[in-house]
Amino acid sequence: MTDNCVSVFMLTYNQEDFIAQAIDGVLMQETNFKYELVIGEDFSTDRTRAICEEYAAVNLEKIKLLPSNKNLGLINNFIRTYKECDGKYVAICDGDDYWTDPFKLQNQVDFLEKNFDYSLVFTSFKFLFTDGRFVIKGYEDQRAITGFENLIFQNYICSATALFKNKLAPDDFPVWIDQCPYGDWPLYLWTTRKGEKIKYLSDVTAVYRREIGVSEKMKTVPCKVAKENMEILKYLKKDIHFAAHDRVISKSLKIHRFSYLGCLLREKRFAQLLPISSKLILTSPIRVVKLYLYILKRKLMNPKK
Template identity: 30%
Template sequence: MTNKPMVSIVCTSYNHGDYIAEAIDSFLMQKTNFEFEILIYDDASTDQSPRVIKQYENNYPSLIKPIYQTQNQYSKGVRVEMFNHNRASGKYIAVCEGDDYWTDPYKLQKQVDYMERHPACSMTVHAADRVLSDKKKVLSRVRPEERNAIFSVERVIEGGGDLIATNSMVYSKEKVKVLAPFYLNAVVGDYPLVILAALHGTVDYLDENMSAYRVGVKGSWTERELATSLKRINHYHDMEKMFDEINEYTEYRYNSALEKAKLGYRFSLLLEQGRFREAKHGEYRKIYLELGAKKRVLLEMKRYFPNVTESIRKARWKLIH
């Protein structure tokens, strides 16, 4: 073993006090033939997160290296992921947010072994469970393929933010060393990071389920940023801007895929605005038909019974929390 870690585990936390211990434990359980470091960034949490992290830091002072902010930087528009990315000293960077966790003790070893054998690979990802907050009920699985696969740039773009579980990502810092403007300006972090990795190497999917991704976490990014119709509408516009920036960055080599992705967000925007007739016709019809019968029925309910569907949505959030 060398003094320099092979992998830097980067973890961003904000008010994850109920979950951060499980995340750290899942890092510590990793069985590897190489060294790794655990970089935790706490963005001025107001719950017990800093205290929990401090306890682990005291127990593993050479392994766990936290940053404790006293003022929330995300609310100031700071790209908080950069704090860990910039100080990571590992050849590879493994990502896991403070409210998620890994389930396979050999996860890092498997991904690093693969990337060492495939030097063209800039990022490996894998399957994951979507679990319901602290109840851990499996709601669905993130499994884009039923076999190992290499995702093209087009597949990554068109697949959207739900194609890959964030806490499955391990990427090469050398290949993704310079973070492009479209990533730094984006309102999301994981989706443009995968696109950036695909532009500088291959994104390789390993068909093994090795992590759990929590949904319905109170105070999560989704709840804060997409809780109201206005916020969701602004988000769709922001994503379209990101696609335009990627188009310019890539000199329009992936224009077709980016325009298709933009069309999907415009479709979502029409639904959010209640413009259901437009969403079912013209260039949007194919997207509408691809939703499947169940989702189309729900959209028709939203169209003709908006108050009922909104009540169902609110009740679902209450049940989750």
């Protein structure tokens, strides 16, 4: 049994320009407890693996490096790395992000240790753009206390700022999670499904790089994001562990279906409209017609868009 209080979970692939800064941000943490850094290195073709090996060689007690002899892909690398995290709590820092607050872990652990009815805490952060600009991302309209019934509609948590209870044993992974495009949102929902709360702290603790990485590329394809969120919600709806939340999951699924429908209309992907429209028109026919008319009106007013 481990005596690590926190397992820091880091995925990396072809991030030779960023990985050292990500690792340094973890190693600089000042804590009164033990923590480990678990790195899932996914068969990079650049120097990422070599850099990780150099750090691991001089931090044997702190770093657990998981190399791979083939490229596993994002979600499979996510699953195998998370299964090696045996701390009481888990924090996430991807290989192209980094922490800036040396007391990030200590402050977040202190909060969860004192507040047993919470299972997750997250903070503000800075965006770093490719032109070198930093922009602080606070949550002016973010309630300090939320929970599953808020998070089910949208993942508003920056993974680089999160710390949460490690509630998923290696043998308990949902069978559907390897079909998901990413794992952080489903993991947060699993962690909070029994009613424990989520705490937002306004401290700036991390830097999230914009315009690079897989998750950023996904955001440039709104139809793809909406469709993948729908698929995740369908999995949750079928999973008995989420049965108590069926009503709110159904509500979120309906909203994401409308979002997907709007994307298809805007992108004139008419061949894909029928399946999604048929599901929505049974429960919200007037809303579907209004959406069609709204998109048509915009296209007529702005034919070049």
